[in-house]
Amino acid sequence: MHVFTDWEGPWILTDIAYELSLAAFNNGEFFERLSQYDDYLAYVEKKEGYQAGDTLKLLAPFLVAADLSLEELEVLSEQTARFVPDAEKAMEYLQERVKPVVISTSYDIYLTKTARMIGVRGDLHGTVFDPEKYRIDAEWKRWLLVKVDEIASLEDIEISEGKTASAEYLNSLFWKELPKTPFWQIMEDVKVVGSRRKREIAESYNESKVITIGDSISDIEMFDYARENDGLAMSFNGNEFALRHANLAVIADSAVVEAVIAITFLERGFEGVREIAESGHDLLSGKYEIHFEIDEDTIRKSLKMRRALRGKAGELG
Template identity: 30%
Template sequence: MPFLAFDCEGPITLNDNAFEFCSSVIPQGGRFFKQVSRFDDYLADIKKRENYKAGDTLKLILPFLKLFGATNRSLEEFSERTLVLLPKMDEILSKLIKIAPVYIVSTSYKPYLVALRKRIGFPLENVYCTEVDLDAVKISPAEAKILTEVYEKILGFPDIEIPATAKIPEDLPGNLREILDEMEYLFFEKVWNLDSGFFLREVNPIGGKEKAKVLEEISRELNISLSEGFYCGDSITDTDALSLIKEARGVSISFNGNRYALRSAEFYALGYDGEVIGEVVLSFLDNGKDGLYRFRLKDERKEFGLVPGDEEELSTLISRSENIRKRVRGLLIGELG
């Protein structure tokens, strides 16, 4: 019996909970989050900073959420109030958990996954996510002044846009590299050594390599080979998990994925609701991975197939997938890494 694992935001829900909470709590929080998210993409994918992984945005923003008054309770209440499911995914998950081991492996904060559990009844013991305690730190007036200066400096930078063709730092324009170097100093020297730097030092977002580690743990605990694993993700935080399953000859699927997810997955799915996911999973459970090579689906509402190896065809697919991603999840969320 295979095991099934899904990212949460994208394949199951439409939110970007951290982005939305940031936008709600912090003045100009949406733009602030986007600046930090682009910085995260740079550190994880281009600079490949040691001991840094995709998704660590979720710890970088925590001192600033705390600065502007965020608490555990406010995050919990916000998550319950704003959670939006991808249509049909509640029914699909309810069906799947009766016939196979199903897991959610999410970079999102735990209160958001607790809100999901309350909404659809998914077992919390099968959820891996980012533990956070916003009440663990108190910020003094002196520290608040420093954090405010850092916050204002980051907002004062021009919009950070990482060229899709960039592979190494030297591929970036000099002025952009200067901004990214300055942000690295601000976070890992200035903020790191504050009391609120606790969040940067101690919080471990479940993204990048951490997602891959979770899949290895699930495989060991169930005594099910990774070659029998199924993982569905959509963003840069999923690349290690998708690559792990792909290399193990399991089933790795990008659902409405961006370029990071598509370049790491073997299969792709596009859709405006969860129906395509349900059909693909049931085909896999009935006919194995070999059946997916024969399974083809394409109409105006959903599509499934192999990620093409040809670069021109892949570029076309990336454009189509990212366009649907933005239409389904909204432009601001869809543009995030």
Template identity: 35%
Template sequence: MANYIAFDLEGPLSPQDNAYELMKLFPNGDRIFEVISRYDDLLALEEREGYEPGDTLSLIVPFLVLHKITEADIVELAAEARLTGGAEKLISGLQYGGWKVFCISTSYAPYARHITHKLGIYSHNVASTLLPIDGFHQALGKGDSQLIEQAEQDILTMRPYEDDNRIKQYLDDFFWQKLPATDAGRAMRQVEPVGGRRKVAALERFAAKYEESLSRWVVIGDSITDFRMLQAVEEAGGLAIAFNANEYALPSATMGLASTFISDLSDVLAAWKEGSRQKAERIVREREKAGGEGDRGHFHWLSGRKDLDAVVIIHKRIRRLVREEAGELG
């Protein structure tokens, strides 16, 4: 019987946040991205209708177009991106062992294709965010440019968390009142990031293709874009793994691993393959009792667990170590 595993890309397979790195290609783009990323968190947490975690990748499109970011830029960053420790070893071992390996990523498709190809994951097993950015450049008029440039200046006066109310009020007006009537707004609406419920939908499409219920799946994620996918698999009785995760993902997972090497999951996945969830739980609880060593092997069984404070602390520490600046994003 085949086993099925779906990875989020940014975090579990590569520490880089591609959208964040793209925004760094122009002056102050990192600061603008941090504010918009926080806005994304705020909308996701309030569960605004029609909005999904990760829609940041739609919201930043006008800024990418303004600064003439191209698909070639995305591919170049992908070529430079590091892989998470042990990712190649884990993926190759799983495939050798007969697993079917998938990637469901909010990342832009050119980036996801490059990284997954490097890891040997088949392209037809990858779901990611389509971005026809090169076709958007001709659509940006002078009025659009002025509107976006002014927004950039205003955003640079805001700070995540301390200015949350102002961020929400200002960006609500910019993205949903001013921008929709512009060519930039129309371009933004063409991009549907694969996050939140769209990740679940992608997983369900893959599961339906192989006629396997989610109880037969392992999924690995780390952020707010993944929590619904983790939750769906956990509720189905599968294995939902939070890897170097933040406080948005951990409560939805079956188990957690905080480590600089994702290959530390090998024994747990072997146990899942041999005896499914019960055997995997036994391994995780044994490892949790033994404790991690340094920056590796911090396991926690999370299903049914209420107090996650200590788990969040260790995950945040390792997340920051592995993902650096990107580790602070939702």
């Protein structure tokens, strides 16, 4: 039996793309704008061929322009790793009964490195990216690196506002200018494990009982797959995108809660999960809430816990 889970959010607090942007460009606003643009393309423009989570594709050319090496990526992955409290204990408990399938938008080197740190023995599916395979002239690299500060200086992109000047700038850069440069090969090569791909991977296992865990926009199609098959779509400290596609909201300061609920659902379905919500469980302590009805108050509480645990990374889509 397999349980399908996202990585960043449910198990590890770090957002490696954000950390790479800080390390390579000392510019968190740059990645925030890319993340907002990802939400815009997925939810507002609904760009053909684009999937939620393709931020990792948008970021890749910039990392190549900054001469990021595989060794630097691996070192940074280890140095910045901060796990959800009790993640190692929770993973061990989960693996006593099921095989986890970690399906993450994050780059595969980071996923492999950090998953080993808490003893994951299941299957790992991440975004394949090798920044060292590309040979691009220094002049082109300088051209793209100038865009970092330009992107960071753009106004925030709020999906409720529709197309804005910021979105128009990024549309022009990524879909008109970049295809005329050597960086376009990187965009074509990077196949992100985004929302659509996550669902496809989960479907390929043909499980009779579908259990999914996630927290963000890239998990919504995996959640839809679980719900369509009377399975579990568990949002763990999720944002509003994930919560609107989930059928269970878990708000907790320990990863043990998600592991206990996954196993309980496997053995006893939603009835067993309701008993935990009402009466607790021997393995659970600390702060946790379980919600079957997801309303605005649930979203508010989930976002509060998300920010408390993940900080800035918790504000990204």
